[in-house]
Amino acid sequence: MTPQSPFPNGAVPPPGCPAHDAGLHRLPEVAHPASLYEQLRQQYGPVAPVLLYGDVRAWIVLGYRENLEVMRTPSLFSRDSRRWSAFRDGLIPDDSPLLPMVGWQPICVFADGEEHARLRSAVVDGLAQVNRRGMRRLVTQCTRQLVESPAFAGGSADLVRDYAEPLPMLVVSRLIGMEPHEGPALVEPTLDLMRGSETAAASNATVTRVLEDLVRRKKEHPGSSDLASHLISHPSGLSDTEIVEHLRLVLVAAHQGTVNLIAQTLRLTLTDRRFRGSLSGGQMTLPDALEQVMWDNPSISVIPGRWATGNTMLGNQQIREGDLLLLCIAAANVDPEIRPDLSIPLHGNRSHLSLSSGPHECPGGDVGRSIADTGIDELMMLLPDMELTIPPTAIGITADWLTQRPASLPVRFTPPRATSHQAPAPAQFAASQPLPAAEETPPARPAATTSDAGPWWRRPLTRNS
Structure with a gap:
């Protein structure tokens, strides 16, 4: 069965409904991000849904390989924020605190x-x-x-x-x-x-x-x-x-x-x-x-963002055209698939994603x-x-x-x-x-x-x- 977007057609569920409260977090309000990233990884896998200011939905990419896929495939994941469906649907007001970082x-x-x-x-x-x-x-x-x-x-x-x-x-x-x-x-x-x-x-x-x-x-x-x-x-x-x-x-x-x-x-x-x-x-x-x-x-824990150029699959999640993806470098760099033992030092290894790719x-x-x-x-x-x-x-x-x-x-x-x-x-x-x-x-x-x-x-x- 094909996984479905948690917010069909880009609509944000109102507060109080099950979809709204089922483990979705407003990213800016998190006091301890690392704990949240691991919670999301356990619950959703390498790609998870989150909420931003104004209950605007986004995807956060947690997996190392999934981050590399997004970074290296601009044909599927564009840097042009004008593609964001939330902009087209009028969900982002002119005074939104998100605009300094995601406004085109x-x-x-x-x-x-x-x-x-x-x-x-x-x-x-x-x-x-x-x-x-x-x-x-x-x-x-x-x-x-x-x-x-x-x-x-x-x-x-x-x-x-x-x-x-x-x-x-x-x-x-x-x-x-x-x-x-x-x-x-x-x-x-x-x-x-x-x-x-x-x-x-x-x-x-x-x-x-x-x-x-x-x-x-x-x-x-x-x-x-x-x-x-x-x-x-x-x-x-x-x-x-x-x-x-x-x-x-x-x-x-x-x-x-x-x-x-x-x-x-x-x-x-x-x-x-x-x-x-x-x-x-x-x-x-x-x-x-x-x-x-x-x-x-990493100096920048989350990089906003990439915008899907069409419907696609990433990390077993269905990404819809116009969806916003946040690249979570902090989570990708400690992905258990590439770093099963975090106590091992990585001296001289520069394959981290802290400078993107x-x-x-x-x-x-x-x-x-x-x-x-x-x-x-x-x-x-x-x-x-x-x-x-x-x-x-x-x-x-x-x-x-x-x-x-x-x-x-x-x-x-x-x-x-x-x-x-x-x-x-x-x-x-x-x-x-x-x-x-x-x-x-x-x-x-x-x-x-x-x-x-x-x-x-x-x-x-x-x-x-």
């Missing part, structure tokens, strides 16, 4: 085929111009500025609020062409527009307005290396709207994703014996920790990884004795329909000596521009007790003799 925009994320290739090429080429060495220096200097800020005074701080959230914005805002003072004001609006909160639309408008101003300035006074200037001059011929929306895409994705990667990796380094101490005679290095986090706690694979994953790697490395150099002030079991979770991360990471430490470094100019991002001679040697770090091979958290896995 003229960007590569919502395009397929030749149009996708045209738009994506501008972003890929722009990100390829980033001088990774210059960016690492910027991350190092921004980290020092944060550690020397009032938030870290007195030997205590919250590493989520005071470090993980502001650092990526300080770096990414400069990469796209903003002045140093502009980035900090966008931290909260950028986080909010992905939460699906009641203020998401207003936060999205704030970010868009700032980026529109940036594009106007860069058209009058173009830079030599920033992403905004590159998109303006790219031969793909982007319109002003396309430029603004792609800058917004990079800003939001790079900031939100890197915030979560930093926060989750800091949690791991502060709580996991494999990192802080030894387990079976081995140690987990910082690169290992980053990779483990991308498997176990197929034609829409994230083009800037190495940028976020580099910010997190350099930032955490520098933070640990500056604050080598930092430790949690709460038990690991007391670390809460901040979760919404797309992401999850530690709610806070309160730590204490010995305050470092002030270094008072200025962030470098945006020109240092240029791949074609040589770095100033004075910057060839990075500023001296505090004295370390490690060997010439580098700090212990970067050394390859070793066995105790």
Whole structure:
């Protein structure tokens, strides 16, 4: 017998009827998403029905293989949200908190085929111009500025609020062409527009307005290396709207994703014996920790979305033309079919789906990884004795329909000596521009007790003799 959609013809059952209450969940209201994903997997298999804001139905794809099938088959699962039956049926109001993330925009994320290739090429080429060495220096200097800020005074701080959230914005805002003072004001609006909160639309408008101003300035006074200037001059011929929306895409994705990667990796380094101490005679290095986090706690838990181009079957569920599918990376990465034993570490294995796959694979994953790697490395150099002030079991979770991360990471430490470094100019991002001679040697770090091979958290896995 062919499985049937839980909501025939796309209609949402009213509250109180059996279909409405039979295990269907409103995804944004879940406090512990991982538990819900496993409950849904047990109940429905690799593809399950869920409800979004306004009791709008969607499918959440939980299986690793099913996610790959959706990601790699755009002919069946389009990125064009205008195909969504809920839009056609008038179920999504203009002020819906879902719109900042699923409302169609003229960007590569919502395009397929030749149009996708045209738009994506501008972003890929722009990100390829980033001088990774210059960016690492910027991350190092921004980290020092944060550690020397009032938030870290007195030997205590919250590493989520005071470090993980502001650092990526300080770096990414400069990469796209903003002045140093502009980035900090966008931290909260950028986080909010992905939460699906009641203020998401207003936060999205704030970010868009700032980026529109940036594009106007860069058209009058173009830079030599920033992403905004590159998109303006790219031969793909982007319109002003396309430029603004792609800058917004990079800003939001790079900031939100890197915030979560930093926060989750800091949690791991502060709580996991494999990192802080030894387990079976081995140690987990910082690169290992980053990779483990991308498997176990991906920066973006759920990717919205794909829209079915026709009636099809996926994971023993009947998917109807126009249905929305949410790609649950968090569940796919721990799918029992590919990871029957979650205790086994996956050092060096990058087959996780945290950066997606197929034609829409994230083009800037190495940028976020580099910010997190350099930032955490520098933070640990500056604050080598930092430790949690709460038990690991007391670390809460901040979760919404797309992401999850530690709610806070309160730590204490010995305050470092002030270094008072200025962030470098945006020109240092240029791949074609040589770095100033004075910057060839990075500023001296505090004295370390490690060997010439580098700090212990970067050394390859070793066995105790």
